[in-house]
Amino acid sequence: MQPLLVVILAAGKGTRMKSARPKVLHPLAGRSLLGHAMALSREGGATRLAVVVGPGMPQVAEEARRYAVDAAVFVQHQQLGTAHAVLAARDAIASHTGDVCVLFADTPLLTPDTVHRLRDSLGKGSGMAVLGFHAADPTGYGRLLTDAAGSLIAIREDRDASDAERKVTLCNSGVMAFRTPKLVSILERIGNANAKQEYYLTDAVEIARKEGLPVVASTCTEDEVLGINSRDQLAAAEAIWQRRARLKVMRDGATLVAPETVWLSYDTLIGRDVVIEPNVVIGPGVTIEDDVVIKANCHLQGIDRKVSTGVRVRKGAEIGPFARLRPGTDIGSKVHIGNFVEVKNATLDEGAKANHLAYIGDAHVGADANIGAGTITCNYDGFDKGHTEIGAGAFIGSNTALVAPVTIGANAFVGAGSVVSRRDVEPGALTVVRGERKDIPGWAAKIRAAVAKRIAEKK
Ligand code: UD1
Numbered sequence: 001m002q003p004l005l006v007v008i009l010a011a012g013k014g015t016r017m018k019s020a021r022p023k024v025l026h027p028l029a030g031r032s033l034l035g036h037a038m039a040l041s042r043e044g045g046a047t048r049l050a051v052v053v054g055p056g057m058p059q060v061a062e063e064a065r066r067y068a069v070d071a072a073v074f075v076q077h078q079q080l081g082t083a084h085a086v087l088a089a090r091d092a093i094a095s096h097t098g099d100v101c102v103l104f105a106d107t108p109l110l111t112p113d114t115v116h117r118l119r120d121s122l123g124k125g126s127g128m129a130v131l132g133f134h135a136a137d138p139t140g141y142g143r144l145l146t147d148a149a150g151s152l153i154a155i156r157e158d159r160d161a162s163d164a165e166r167k168v169t170l171c172n173s174g175v176m177a178f179r180t181p182k183l184v185s186i187l188e189r190i191g192n193a194n195a196k197q198e199y200y201l202t203d204a205v206e207i208a209r210k211e212g213l214p215v216v217a218s219t220c221t222e223d224e225v226l227g228i229n230s231r232d233q234l235a236a237a238e239a240i241w242q243r244r245a246r247l248k249v250m251r252d253g254a255t256l257v258a259p260e261t262v263w264l265s266y267d268t269l270i271g272r273d274v275v276i277e278p279n280v281v282i283g284p285g286v287t288i289e290d291d292v293v294i295k296a297n298c299h300l301q302g303i304d305r306k307v308s309t310g311v312r313v314r315k316g317a318e319i320g321p322f323a324r325l326r327p328g329t330d331i332g333s334k335v336h337i338g339n340f341v342e343v344k345n346a347t348l349d350e351g352a353k354a355n356h357l358a359y360i361g362d363a364h365v366g367a368d369a370n371i372g373a374g375t376i377t378c379n380y381d382g383f384d385k386g387h388t389e390i391g392a393g394a395f396i397g398s399n400t401a402l403v404a405p406v407t408i409g410a411n412a413f414v415g416a417g418s419v420v421s422r423r424d425v426e427p428g429a430l431t432v433v434r435g436e437r438k439d440i441p442g443w444a445a446k447i448r449a450a451v452a453k454r455i456a457e458k459k
């Protein structure tokens, strides 16, 4: 296989998003549109990546480098058309020997398979290939004009098309592949004598034919090339992406009781015989091992801007209902995390249980420890975070505050309602930290009599 340079066009501002952030940085399944385009390029065989960004978009360049340190970033200073945009990456194209593929950064549903197919359609010699699709409503798209033998003659933009050409439903997706050393010269010969006075990449078809290059069209489904220009299209793409991902998870052996209510991320890993009940949201960085049960209404998120160590739920653990797992959480095998329990940056070893109403943050919980309802690890004093260590087999009574940094020894007991701070609890000990109980027999009757007397005197 030839080396492949993929040029990703990301210069559009995306004004229809009505957003302070560039369009290609909006997330889909927990990753930016640009991130999707770069990942699918890599999986589609890219050995080099070039990203064309608009002026004043340092965040887009940064995002490009986050996904591929070696990506070449080019700035297209003025948006003069798709051919002009590709030429912004002239240095990368001119120094490349091998295939070049162009795609748009706002088309995240394209599959690597389709990119491979498009390249395969280039054949042995030189050539150019265009990815087309049959549009339910072709309005606005460039139309693929073919001859009687079915080979591609030209692409006509909607605004420049005749009435007869507008009736064609085979449309240009924008994705193209080239196998020719003449690509730069072809691009340079594209003019802007058209309705939009833009340099259209689509005009490369006619120029390539004049050069004697075979030009072929290959097709994919309309879903795959859904371009995102607005928030409603973003939501539509998310829906398609989620449907695909859920199907894959189920085909790989997990049960989703109500698949349409489970939200996955681009990097979610789910093992076999996992059961996920309705209304579960899984953010980026989550791994769920075999035989885990995630009960209804849970939120799991492994990565945020600060912590990027992920969430792992090990074999046979049970989570929820109504549990929240945050970044840096490692749930051991057969651990039970019950309702209204939040876990952050904590490791729970095999068989530990926190069945109700608890916050476990910046902590290590040993095997088979039992965390009672209402237990809080007080990990933050307003300035610094502190660590809580709970030994194996320890029993933390209900409504306990563990003020970090603090250690509860293995097999120790903490009495309900305790506030444990400063000193560690020895292994095997009992600690009870609460006001002493006082009982006064007959006190209720006495107080009632006294109050009754006072009321009678007032009358
Ligand atoms: C383009 C195609 C059209 C195709 C459609 C598919 C051309 C001339 N037309 O039309 O045949 O059916 O996509 O969605 O190629 N861009 C730049 N710099 C520019 C201009 C565009 O980076 O100067 C980027 C945009 O950010 C966008 C992409 O190229 O991601 C496509 O540009 P856009 O103006 O949306 O082209 P369309 O009119 O949709």
Ligand code: CA
Pocket (backbone or CB within 6 Å): 227, 229
């Ligand atoms: Ca467009």
